[in-house]
Amino acid sequence: MIVLSGMIGAGKSSLTNILAEHLGTQAFYEQVDDNPVLPLFYANPKKYAFLLQIYFLNKRFASIKRALADDNNVLDRSIYEDALFFHMNAEMGRATEQEVQVYDELLDNMMEELPYAAHKKAPDLLIHLVISYDKMLAHIQKRGRPYEQPQNDASLVDYYHNLLDRYQQWYQDYHYGPKMQIDCDKYDFVDNLADRQAVLRIIDKKLQERKTLDN
Numbered sequence: 001m002i003v004l005s006g007m008i009g010a011g012k013s014s015l016t017n018i019l020a021e022h023l024g025t026q027a028f029y030e031q032v033d034d035n036p037v038l039p040l041f042y043a044n045p046k047k048y049a050f051l052l053q054i055y056f057l058n059k060r061f062a063s064i065k066r067a068l069a070d071d072n073n074v075l076d077r078s079i080y081e082d083a084l085f086f087h088m089n090a091e092m093g094r095a096t097e098q099e100v101q102v103y104d105e106l107l108d109n110m111m112e113e114l115p116y117a118a119h120k121k122a123p124d125l126l127i128h129l130v131i132s133y134d135k136m137l138a139h140i141q142k143r144g145r146p147y148e149q150p151q152n153d154a155s156l157v158d159y160y161h162n163l164l165d166r167y168q169q170w171y172q173d174y175h176y177g178p179k180m181q182i183d184c185d186k187y188d189f190v191d192n193l194a195d196r197q198a199v200l201r202i203i204d205k206k207l208q209e210r211k212t213l214d215n
Ligand SMILES: Nc1ncnc2c1ncn2[C@@H]1O[C@H](COP(=O)(O)OP(=O)(O)OP(=O)(O)O)[C@@H](O)[C@H]1O
Pocket: 006, 007, 008, 009, 010, 011, 012, 013, 014, 015, 030, 032, 076, 138, 139, 140, 142, 143, 184, 187, 188, 189, 190, 191
């Protein structure tokens, strides 16, 4: 299983689609547009942070179990990022200490049940998308989900900056298996075919290196 990580709007769903098609495997997307809790969270984070977190955890766990059925399936966000979001929201006063404790214990419990945990196997590859604030904002504006727009809610500027700051440390600390980064400011894999092919070559090379190591 290959998992993508990175900031809101970095391009995970787009690259998930491109990569799964390239590898002839299945893509598994994060539940966003049909997620009833997400708009509630953005409108009232304090009330809905915990519920949203449980919602995502449940859906992500179900996707992982299905994605593990075949090799090289692609998942558009890793379960390892969930706590990054929740802990930051908790520090902003949007969750109680008890909610954090319940969530962390539940997450640990669920991680122990994942088939790859049982076999001491992490995702085969984590692909982390690195992006600047300005580029990320341009993507968010292009996509146009109303509740993610800073012009509708100025507090999102700080929220996005803080998340972006934490993501780099999160990637440095990720130690569960092979990992790599793609620079989304450099490669426009959505609209530029040459960039897309370059990104796929970089990923193929990494997958090949890993195969060689396994044999
Ligand atoms: N490299 C890119 N070049 C141009 N546009 C891009 C690029 N990556 C993503 N986009 C555009 O940015 C928007 C967000 O991309 P996408 O939905 O793939 O991001 P995401 O990381 O999955 O976001 P989220 O975490 O919010 O689900 C889409 O409109 C997509 O077409």
